[in-house]
Amino acid sequence: MVTGGHNGFSATDKIERYDGNTWKTLENKLTSPRESHCSVAISKTEMIVIGGFGGTTFLTTVEKYESDGLIIKTLQSMAIYxxxxGCTIYNNKLYVAGGIGAGGVLTDVEVYNMETDKWKPINKMNNARAMPALFVQNNRLTVLGGNGAVRSIEYLDENGMWEKSPDPLEKDFEIGVSVEVKCPA
Incomplete structure (x- = not known):
C-alpha cells in the first residue's frame, strides 16, 4: 500500500494498493493530505500512518488503516510533530526516530505502546537524523544514515542508551529505504 505523498503541487490523501498484478487507487482516503510521513504494517491487513506534513501544518497524528483504506482508529498523537x-515495530511497540521538527533535524525518539495507546519519549540518539533507516538487526533497534548523520549507525543497547557503531557506512545514506534480507553464506 502507498499512502499520501506529494503530487507535484501539494500533499495528497490518496491510498493505493498493489494486488500482485496492478495498482488501484482506493475510494477510501486518508483523513487528511500528508507527505513526508512514515508507515508500518502491523498485520497482513493493517497499517499505521505516522506524522508528516499536511501541506500547511506539521502533523503529530497517528492513524490505523485497513487494507481497503478504511480508518480503523485514530491513535494517540505523538508528543512532537x-x-x-524513521519508524519500525520492535518488541510489539512502534518506534519513531528523528525527522524534522520545530528545532530542525531531531535526535528525539518516541515509542508507542499499542496495548495502552500511549507514547513516551526514550533516550535521544547521538546524532540528529532526518529520513533515517530504522529497523531491527540482530534483535537490536538500529538506526542508520539520514540527513544530518549520513554515514553513522547507532544501536539501542539493553540499558536504553544509543550506542554508536565503530563501523560507519562506507557511503552516504539519506532519502533511502532499507530492508533486511538473508544473504547466502
Missing part, C-alpha cells in the same frame, strides 16, 4: 522520521 515530525516529518521525514
Amino acid at each position: 515530525r516529518q521525514n522520521p
